[in-house]
Amino acid sequence: MAFHTRSNSFPSMPHPIVQEVDEHLCRLRSSEAASTSSSSICHKLSGLQDLHDCVDKLLLLPLTQQALAKEQNKKWTNELLDGSLRLLDVCSSAKDAILQTKECFGGIHRRKSLPISLLVEE
Template structure:
């Protein structure tokens, strides 16, 4: 009897702890995605967000959570969360495609430099910046649209509140990831990036990087392009993980409504 009583009093602790962990992690991710904050690497942000969605799936699957979310009162909120997940999946897929294209552009730029074709290398670096910039603008547009959504009801279940916050954080993280990857190719403040940024042309790049002509400059560009390629590949992998986790959390919500 004592064992049963202990078990019954300890059951509510787990959902509460999980909610608190998710809320804290989403807040950390939101802060990391803020433009004014020193941010973790884009790959780290995206990877942690994917892990958070894995915990959201766990939250939705808790017996108490399923009972509340399947109730008639909160059905509309769950359906709204499902609709938002479709938009987020589309945005995530576009970011993943942009990362894959950027990786190919960085690779093409390295090959062109090895052949001594500066014009082709310049075109490839511009392609790298362009495709990431486009994905960043799409995320910014989605962020503006999402900001107009009504906040979750104050009495809404914890899972609904967390899902609403996760949507906003996802958009912010994707925008920051694309912007960070793009900015590294044009950062003239640090000499190690000059050899790549000068490929984009412009008076500022030429002045800052004029001492990088010749073999040493070409080697510096090769190394920097390799790092760009590695960074964007890590983000691409993180986006694949994030995409799968969002899908799984969506399936968990669908199961709540249909099972």
């Protein structure tokens, strides 16, 4: 009696984009407790942008598209979209805060360069 065995041909390693997303997540997690200087915040935002770009690539993969298109995954898809919108809101708020901080520092710098007699109101 002969037995036929079947094997699943699942990839032994995750897609390179999945690995890239994991690397970006690890970098962001490790930088959580790091400095809060403006350059550090800009670096973190840049890392967040890189993560967003990788997730965007991941979402465009055919297998991901097929999984998202299935009716049973609608709830998961909606949660993913909601999370993406919240992330965009956070990034926008952070960008606005950095721009406002830069403007404040610019104003302070301009006042420092003026003679003190012009700064004192009479």
